[in-house]
Structure formats: C-alpha cells, structure tokens
Amino acid sequence: xxxxxxxxxxxxxxxxxxxxxxxxxxxxxxxxxxxxxxxxxxxxxxxxxxxxxxxxxxxxxxxxxxxxxxxxxxxxxxxxxxxxxxxxxxxxxxxxxxxxxxxxxxxxxxxxxxxxxxxxxxxxxxxxxxxxxxxxxxxxxxxxxxxxxxxxxxxxxxxxxxxxxxxxxxxxxxxxxxxxxxxxxxxxxxxxxxxxxxxxxxxxxxxxxxxxxxxxxxxxxxxxxxxxxxxxxxxxxxxxxxxxxxxxxxxxxxxxxxxxxxxxxxxxxxxxxxxxxxxxxxxxxxxxxxxxxxxxxxxxxxxxxxxxxxxxxxxxxxxxxxxxxxxxxxxxxxxxxxxxxxxxxxxxxxxxxxxxxxxxxxxxxxxxxxxxxxxxxxxxxxxxxxxxxxxxxxxxxxxxxxxxxxxxxxxxxxxxxxxxxxxxxxxxxxxxxxxxxxxxxxxxxxxxxxxxxxxxxxxxxxxxxxxxxxxxxxxxxxxxxxxxxxxxxxxxxxxxxxxxxxxxxxxxxxxxxxxxxxxxxxxxxxxxxxxxxxxxxxxxxxxxxxxxxxxxxxxxxxxxxxxxxxxxxxxxxxxxxxxxxxxxxxxx
Numbered sequence: 196x197x198x199x200x201x202x203x204x205x206x207x208x209x210x211x212x213x214x215x216x217x218x219x220x221x222x223x224x225x226x227x228x229x230x231x232x233x234x235x236x237x238x239x240x241x242x243x244x245x246x247x248x249x250x251x252x253x254x255x256x257x258x259x260x261x262x263x264x265x266x267x268x269x270x271x272x273x274x275x276x277x278x279x280x281x282x283x284x285x286x287x288x289x290x291x292x293x294x295x296x297x298x299x300x301x302x303x304x305x306x307x308x309x310x311x312x313x314x315x316x317x318x319x320x321x322x323x324x325x326x327x328x329x330x331x332x333x334x335x336x337x338x339x340x341x342x343x344x345x346x347x348x349x350x351x352x353x354x355x356x357x358x359x360x361x362x363x364x365x366x367x368x369x370x371x372x373x374x375x376x377x378x379x380x381x382x383x384x385x386x387x388x389x390x391x392x393x394x395x396x397x398x399x400x401x402x403x404x405x406x407x408x409x410x411x412x413x414x415x416x417x418x419x420x421x422x423x424x425x426x427x428x429x430x431x432x433x434x435x436x437x438x439x440x441x442x443x444x445x446x447x448x449x450x451x452x453x454x455x456x457x458x459x460x461x462x463x464x465x466x467x468x469x470x471x472x473x474x475x476x477x478x479x480x481x482x483x484x485x486x487x488x489x490x491x492x493x494x495x496x497x498x499x500x501x502x503x504x505x506x507x508x509x510x511x512x513x514x515x516x517x518x519x520x521x522x523x524x525x526x527x528x529x530x531x532x533x534x535x536x537x538x539x540x541x542x543x544x545x546x547x548x549x550x551x552x553x554x555x556x557x558x559x560x561x562x563x564x565x566x567x568x569x570x571x572x573x574x575x576x577x578x579x580x581x582x583x584x585x586x587x588x589x590x591x592x593x594x595x596x597x598x599x600x601x602x603x604x605x606x607x608x609x610x611x612x613x614x615x616x617x618x619x620x621x622x623x624x625x626x627x628x629x630x631x632x633x634x635x636x637x638x639x640x641x642x643x644x645x646x647x648x649x650x651x652x653x654x655x656x657x658x659x660x661x662x663x664x665x666x667x668x669x670x671x672x673x674x675x676x677x678x679x680x681x682x683x684x685x686x687x688x689x690x691x692x693x694x695x696x697x698x699x700x701x702x703x704x705x706x707x708x709x710x711x712x713x714x715x716x717x718x719x720x721x722x723x724x725x726x727x728x729x730x731x732x733x734x735x736x737x738x739x740x741x742x743x744x745x746x747x748x749x750x751x752x753x754x755x756x757x758x759x760x761x762x763x764x765x766x767x768x769x770x771x772x773x774x775x776x777x778x779x780x781x782x783x
Contacts, residue, residue, distance in 0.1 A: 211514045215334070218299060222291045229291070232284040233347045239277045241354050244488035246270045249481060284343070292339030300331045303520060311527045312592045313552065320411075321404030326520050329399055330513035337510035341503050348496035348503070355493045362486060363478060366468050370461040370490050377457055377497055381504070384450040388505055391446055392512040395439040400516070402432050447505055451498060458494030465490050527594060533611040539618040541568040541699045541730030542603050543589065549597035550584060558584045560753040561598075566746075571731040573741035575774060576750035582734040585750075586702050589732065590619050602700075620698030624705035626685040628677030633662055634669040636677075637692045644695050652694035656722075658687035701731040738775055747771065 219226055250266045304327055359367035409416065409425055416425055469483040543566040550559040559581045566572050574582040587593055588600060591607050600607050607615055628636050637652060638644045649669060653659040661684055665671035677685050693701070723743075735741050742761040749757035749764065749771045757769050764771035 211511055211518065214518065215337070215510075215514055218295050219291075219338070221298075222294065225287050225291050229284050229287045229343050230346060232280045232287075233343055234350060236277055236280045236284065237347055237350045237354060239273050239280070240351065240492070241358060242273055243270065244485050244492065245358075246273070288339050288343055292335050295338045296331060296335045299334065299517070300327060303327050303331060303517060306521055306523075309525050310523055311525055312587070313526065314523060316552075319404040319408065321407030322400050323520070324407060325400045325403045326517055329403070330396065330516045333396075333513035334510050334517075336506050341507050341510070344499065344503055345507075348500050351496045352493065355489050355496075359486060359489050359493070362482060362489075363469075363472070366465055366472065366478075366486060369464045369468050370493075372464065373457045373461050377454060380450060380453050380457075381497075381500070384446065385504055385508070388443070388446050388508045389511065391439065391442045392505075392508045393515070395436070395443055396509075396512045396516055398432075398436040398439045402436050405429065405432050443505075447502075451502075454494065454498050458491070458498070461490055461494065462487065527591060527612065529612055530609050533614070534605050534609045536603055536605060536610060536614065536618075539614075539699045540603050541618075542566065542601075543700070543730060543732075544601040544604075545585070545598070546601060547598040548588070548595050548600060550581075550588060550593070550595045552593070558753055559588075559595075562753075562755055563598075564746075564748060564755065564758070566730055566732070568730055569728055570746065571726055571733065571744045572746045572748065573733040573735060573744040574748050574750055575735065575738065575741065575771065579752075580750035581753045582750050583704055586621070586704050586732060586734060589700070589702060590616050590621065617696070618698055619700045619702055620693035620696055621702040622686075622689050622693050622704070626677070626682075626689040628673050628680070628685055628688065630675050631673055632667070632670045633665070633673060633688065636673055636688055637669075637695050639692065641696070648695055649691070652691040653687075655694050656687050656690035658684075658691045661687070699729060701726065701729050703731070703733045703735075705734060705736065738778055749774075 246266055246269060250263055250270075307323060307327070356367070356371070359370070405428070409429075416422060465483075465486055469478065469486055472478045473480055473483050545562050545564050548559055548562045549557060551557045562581070562585070564572070574585060576582055584593075588595060589602075589607075591600075591612055594608070602610065602615070602618075629639075634646070634649050637649045646669070650659065653662055653669075662669060662671070673679070677688070680688070731744075733741055733744065738761075741747060745760070746758060747761060747764055748755055749769070751770060757764055757767060757771055759767070765775060
C-alpha cells in the first residue's frame with residue numbers, strides 16, 4: 196500500500212461509517228421496519244427463558260398438567276412469532292442489502308468512467324477490478340446482517356441485564372464482575388482486527404493486480420519461457436495473502452475462546468451463588484433456572500458481537516478502499532457554461548502550447564500550428580518527440596499547462612467534452628476489440644448506427660472482404676481483445692468503427708502500422724475518399740503513408756523543427772530528409 200493511500204485512509208477513518216450509512220437513506224422505511232422487527236424478536240427471546248422457568252416452578256410445586264400445558268402452548272406461539280418475524284426481517288435486509296450493493300457498484304463503475312486517462316496510466320487494472328468486485332461485495336454482509344444484528348445484540352444485552360437485575364440484584368451483580376474484562380478484550384480486538392483486515396484487503400488487491408497483468412501478458416511469458424519464475428512470484432504474493440488471512444484467523448481465534456471462558460466463569464458464579472440462595476429459600480429452582488438461561492444468553496450476543504465486529508472491520512477496510520476511488524477527482528473539468536458548437540467544421544489551432552504529464556517535464560514546448568477545415572496534416576519525428584501527445588490533447592484526454600487549443604476558434608476547455616469527442620474519430624495502432632460480435636464492435640452499442648451504415652463503413656476500408664468470409668459475417672463472435680483476428684483485421688475493424696461515427700476530424704496514430712503492404716494499398720483509396728471534407732491528423736513512422744498530406748510537421752524533443760509538404764521538406768536537407776533517406780536504405 197502506498198504511503199499516500201495509507202495517509203488518505205487514516206484521514207477518512209472517522210467518516211467512513213457515516214458515508215456508508217448515507218447509502219441506506221433511500222431505504223430508510225425498510226430499515227426502520229427491520230429495526231422494529233428486531234425489537235419484537237428480542238422481546239420474544241427475552242420471554243422464552245422466563246416461561247421455561249415458570250414451567251419448572253409449576254412442575255416442582257406439583258401444579259396440574261393444564262397450567263404446564265398452557266405455558267408450553269404459549270412458548271410454542273412465541274417460537275412461531277419469532278420464526279415469522281425472523282423470516283420477514285431476513286427478507287427485508289437481504290433485499291435492501293442487495294439494492295444498496297448494486298447502487299454502490301454502479302456508482303463506482305460510473306465514477307471510474309469519468310476519471311481522466313492519466314489516472315489509468317498510473318493505476319493498475321487489477322486494483323480497480325478489486326474495488327468494483329471484491330471490495331463492494333465485502334459491504335453486503337454489513338448492510339444485510341451486521342448493522343441490524345449489532346442493534347439486536349446491543350438491545351438484547353441491555354434487556355438481559357435489566358431482567359436479571361429485576362429478578363435478583365445480588366446474583367446479577369456477581370455475574371457482571373467479568374464484564375470489565377470482556378470490554379477490555381473487545382476494545383483490544385477491535386483495534387487489532389482493523390489493522391489486520393486492512394492489510395488483508397491490500398494483499399488481495401496486490402494479488403489481483405498481479406493476476407490481471409500477467410494473464411494479459413501470458414504470451415510474452417511463454418515466449419521467454421518465464422513460467423517458473425512467474426509461478427515463484429505468484430507463490431510469494433499468495434503466501435503474503437495467506438499470512439494476512441492467518442493473522443485475521445488468529446486474532447479471532449484468541450478473542451472468541453477468551454469470551455467463552457469468561458461466560459463459563461459467570462455461569463459458575465451464578466450456579467454457586469444461586470444454589471446457595473435456593474437452599475436458603477431465597478429464590479425458587481425455576482428462578483435459578485431462568486437466571487442460568489439468561490446468563491448463557493447474555494454472553495451469546497457478546498460473542499456474536501465479536502464476530503460482527505470482525506465482519507464490520509472487514510467492511511470498513513473495503514469501504515476505505517472504495518472511497519479512495521470515489522474521491523478521485525476528474526482533472527478534466529467540464530465547462531460550467533459550455534459553448535455549443537452544433538456543427539463543428541474542423542479548424543484546429545495550437546497556440547503556444549506547453550504540455551507535461553508530470554511537473555515541468557515538458558513533452559510539448561511552445562507548439563503552434565493551424566489546420567483549416569478539410570486539410571490533412573502529418574506529424575513525424577523520433578520516438579518521444581511528442582507526436583502522440585498532440586493527438587491526445589485534441590480530444591482533451593489531458594489538459595495543457597500553457598497556451599490554448601482551439602477548434603473553430605473556441606478553446607476546447609469551453610466545449611462540452613462529449614460533443615468534442617463525438618466530432619473526433621480516432622484510430623490507434625493498438626486496437627481494442629470487445630467481447631461480442633463484429634457488428635457490435637463497429638457500432639459500440641450506438642443503436643442509431645444502422646446495419647447498412649455498418650456494412651458501408653466496412654466497404655470503405657475493405658474490411659467487408661474478410662468479414663463476408665467469416666461463418667456468421669457481421670455477427671461473427673469476437674473473443675476477448677479480438678484474439679481470433681489478425682492484427683491487420685483488427686485494424687480494419689477499427690477503421691470501420693471510426694467511419695461509422697462519421698467524424699468531422701480524423702485522428703490516426705500509426706493507423707497502418709499493423710497492415711501489410713497489400714492491405715495498405717487497398718485502404719489508401721478508401722482513406723483518400725474518407726478524408727475529403729474532413730480535417731485529418733496523422734502520425735506515422737512510415738513516411739510513404741503521409742507523402743500526400745497537405746502539411747507535414749517534423750517534431751524533435753517536443754518542438755516543431757520543420758514544416759511543409761513532402762517535397763519542400765526534402766529540399767531543406769534537414770531532419771525529414773535524413774529520416775526519409777534512412778527509410779529508403781532500410782527498405783533497400
């Protein structure tokens with residue numbers, strides 16, 4: 196666990212429980228009904244030992260069978276009412292708990308969608324998966340059982356103490372002599388268990404993060420034959436989680452027997468002092484029996500409280516992790532009064548832009564250029580020159596530190612991000628395909644895109660050629676990440692996906708890198724047709740794919756060093772000319 200995260204968890208320690216309670220507000224009437232049922236159930240449970248004690252006295256006094264039978268019938272009625280109330284309470288709590296967990300899970304997932312890309316650059320996927328699944332599910336037991344049981348056991352302990360004092364103050368006070376030790380052990384258990392549960396949640400997160408990363412990179416592991424080394428790493432992380440869970444178990448294993456021993460001591464005290472009182476005629480046998488039943492019942496909720504405290508500590512530790520995600524702020528803040536660009540034309544201007552991912556480690560330094568609607572512009576340069584960063588900044592996936600980025604003369608920070616990104620179609624080198632079918636990966640659940648538009652977009656980029664060869668055509672199942680398709684096929688689907696949304700601005704980051712020469716020649720004609728009337732921005736290492744761009748900008752160490760057409764840049768005998776010669780030599 197990072198130092199920053201640990202300090203954050205400590206800072207919200209006092210507010211976590213209150214924040215969890217807030218999720219119960221929509222179901223407050225159901226919760227109140229459940230609490231009322233708890234009070235009824237507790238009252239019925241308090242009556243049962245008294246009825247048994249009365250039956251013992253009736254039998255000892257030689258009373259007629261009829262009174263004993265009536266007492267037994269009343270006892271059965273109480274049991275039946277307890278069953279009905281318990282069943283109703285369980286149904287209400289389980290239903291309410293599931294609804295609350297559903298809402299929390301949805302809130303966490305929706306909030307994750309709103310976070311900036313920078314957050315995902317520095318946060319492991321496995322960590323977020325743990326937050327949405329394991330940590331949220333850990334809260335279910337708290338909402339479905341723990342809160343109400345805490346009330347039930349608290350009321351039961353107080354009620355039993357009052358009833359015992361009413362029956363016989365002296366014997367009750369004798370049995371209460373062990374309570375200070377119980378409270379001391381409980382306070383110690385609460386403190387230790389919270390720390391152990393927090394460690395356990397962190398170890399689960401670490402294990403899930405490790406699994407997510409290494410299952411995604413399984414091909415690389417097998418290529419380099421690193422299975423044994425990775426197994427050893429996994430074994431170490433699994434051993435750490437085992438140790439954390441073992442510490443949890445030991446804390447509980449020590450506390451529960453200690454509480455049980457104290458309950459036995461209290462029971463011995465009642466039997467010893469109560470037996471003497473029976474022999475002296477101070478109390479009846481039935482009263483002693485009732486006190487014995489009450490003292491056994493008195494320590495039962497205390498022992499249950501220990502278990503519930505453990506579960507509550509686990510839930511609180513998970514809640515702290517969840518709130519670290521929910522309290523992450525979106526650094527890409529939408530404008531309060533966005534400028535409505537109902538029809539984006541596609542004029543792009545970078546005005547003295549400076550950008551860095553961290554601090555003042557500048558990726559772009561004083562970059563300025565203008566693109567008119569319908570123009571095509573290409574960026575070239577060495578790796579790390581800042582080319583891809585420019586593409587990410589146009590869609591405002593990151594915010595710049597200095598300067599302005601304008602679209603149609605409006606600062607993109609004044610444009611609604613959804614409207615801005617809908618106008619931009621982006622094709623990346625690494626194509627991500629979702630589980631589903633081919634048509635679904637082109638449409639991306641936008642039902643306004645018809646089947647004919649999907650097929651037309653596929654025809655534009657010549658993707659329909661291989662799609663029609665699939666057994667189910669556009670409804671061919673797509674596995675996770677599109678593993679059953681070649682890199683070139685995935686890239687063509689990405690082109691079709693972009694065209695289906697009919698963007699005003701095209702952004703292509705090494706869009707033809709994974710396409711062979713024959714396939715590339717097929718899509719060049721489609722691209723030239725597609726680019727008509729659209730502002731197109733390209734990044735490419737293969738200079739042959741950008742020779743016909745209206746303008747080529749050469750980036751070097753975050754700055755623009757050269758700009759012009761292909762022929763103009765060759766005549767400068769500068770960086771571009773050297774890059775071109777190197778590629779010609781490489782192809783030769």
